[in-house]
Amino acid sequence: MARPGARNLITDTPGLLVGQAEDAGARTGVTVLYPEARAVCAVDVRGGGPGTRETDALAPDTLVEAVDALVLAGGSVYGLAAADGVAIDRAPGEDQ
Incomplete structure (x- = not known):
């Protein structure tokens, strides 16, 4: 079993950058996980x-x-649209 990091947070994961933004007034937010190199991923919906x-x-x-x-976001179609900016920022072949 893997041992937890120093603070037992996702930000303890080497090679993984984490960004987060929220609008408390609208009760919404978004979290983006950026691996420093492309990463294998799986999903269970x-x-x-x-x-x-x-x-x-x-x-x-x-x-x-x-x-x-x-991208982890809520808010139905508005949450899904949060991925647009990430996709533009991480476009393959573009300088980052």
Whole structure:
């Protein structure tokens, strides 16, 4: 079993950058996980009405081998749109 990091936080993970923003007045926020290098990713979608974006691309029978970032957001379509800025920022082949 893996041992927890010094603070037992996701930010203890080497090679993983974490960004977070929130709007307390609107009761919404977003967390972005940026691996310093592309990372293998998997997903398990559950619930009666999940809102996801591009999770089908993570199935083992697709051509996607790794991801550039992971966005965790709520708020239905508005939360899904939060990934747009991340996708632009992490566009493959662009200077970062």
